[in-house]
Amino acid sequence: MDGLFAPLKPVPPGLRPVLGILCFVLFFLGWGIVTYGGFVQPLFLASPGETLLKGGELFVEYGFAGDVLVTVWRVFAGFALAALLAVPLGILMGAFKPVEAFFSGFVSFARYLPASAFIPLLILWAGVGELQKILVIFIGSVFQIVIMIAVIVGSVRTDLVEAAYTLGASRRGVVLRVLLPAAAPQMAESLRLVLGWAWTYVIVAELVGASAGIGHMIIEAQRFLDTGQMIFGIFIIGMIGLITDVLFQAANARLFPWAKGR
Amino acid sequence: MSRLSIRGIEKTFPGRRRAAPTRALEPTDLEVRDNDFITILGPSGCGKSTLLRVVAGLETPTAGTVTLDGRPVTRPGPDRGMVFQSYTLFPWLSVRDNVCFGLRERGVPRAEQLAIADRYLAQVGLKGFENHQPSQLSGGMQQRTALARALANDPGVLLLDEPFGALDHQTRELMQELLLGIWEQHRKTVLFVTHDIDEAIFMASRVVVMSARPGRIKCDIAIDLPHPRSYKVKTSAAFAAYKERLTEEIRVETIKTLNMEA
Ligand SMILES: Nc1ncnc2c1ncn2[C@@H]1O[C@H](COP(=O)(O)OP(=O)(O)O)[C@@H](O)[C@H]1O
């Protein structure tokens, strides 16, 4: 036991998944004790079994799969749009200091504007359709991505850049064949982080003026005080988040094997 | 014919945040003839790297000019290959592609790149490691790859900034022999920075001693040891005589450096 808790000491490989699963087990155990033990009224917190039951009902009777798909689509559309704009801009800012000087003040300011505060404005501008939902995610993600990419590209080891110059690389060569590959693993990692945040914006967007989506279902469930459905909805978001995160990590590990353990 | 000509090069780094500016180099002159192997010896912080970086075109001098075959040096280029003290292989490229980097930047056809890369890799004793990743190599192997990478461009001048400084003593001696062998074969013009006296004498045709900061050239000693040199020359009487003289010269400067810091 003593050896396990030395700072920064790695966990034995077999123990890692065991600990991870143990956390989930304890979580469900605690939830079960609180609900089945009657410490909390079912009105406020449904039991794990009840939640699962409601989940099945949602899928079978209320077409919840459609809601999930709609939400997933919104997240990815908004996120992809943001990345499409923010990644090139971030790269330019990281590589070229005048571009950074021009944008960084504004982006830092815009980064603190909460995406949810834009919802009323966006409804005014874009209505309550898909575009508005996607724009919420776009606004929530785009500035975060820009800042993170700019910092990552800007902190590529200067000695690698200098080595490239002494080997005859042009400025363009340095950007394309040194800065980009050197920064790529961390850029992918930062996109993974921001994608996680995008999920929080989409639900907020769907709580207002939506006719489909996980967030919309949760609001509907609230009207009937159906905590089982509400919890199941939240749970599904967590599950999708976990799955995309694992896929994203696996893709990064595959694309950038040389960056392992850095 | 004088290949590399350093005339009146001086460098003062502006002080950061109201700190006093650092005068790194007093006006320095050095004529480097074709096929010279010059080692630059001096206590740490005396401006050796600064001088080399000016020649590489990575640092702009405060005054003075560097000309290579009559053309002034204004920026880094493949005609002056450099090996740094830090490991600067591109971690996302294989050993072979690292060596191909400069050739590729200059638009050499791929087949030719590969032929050249494999030839230089064989020369630095890395046959069989072409497909390894830099992270799989020891420090000595990484520096040999960096040497092959610089040589692949067939530069007129090879600049080496304490390339073996981070290696253990035994590896270091083998690397010196390897580099000397390559020089004896190709007769490149070499500027080699070090603070190791044995290293300086063993490889040099001339040893240039620099004074404590601000650096200037204190003396310039021709090394008349026969070629090809083997490690056995290090125990010869002539070697010992050079060593005694240089030890005196360097000792004085190191004491000055220590007093400066006190
Ligand atoms: N970019 C820089 N900005 C400010 N001072 C520098 C910079 N580079 C080097 N110096 C200073 O110049 C002096 C000479 O440095 P350097 O050429 O690296 O010495 P050496 O290679 O001989 O150890 C040192 O005092 C160092 O602190």
Ligand SMILES: [Mg+2]
């Ligand atoms: Mg140095």
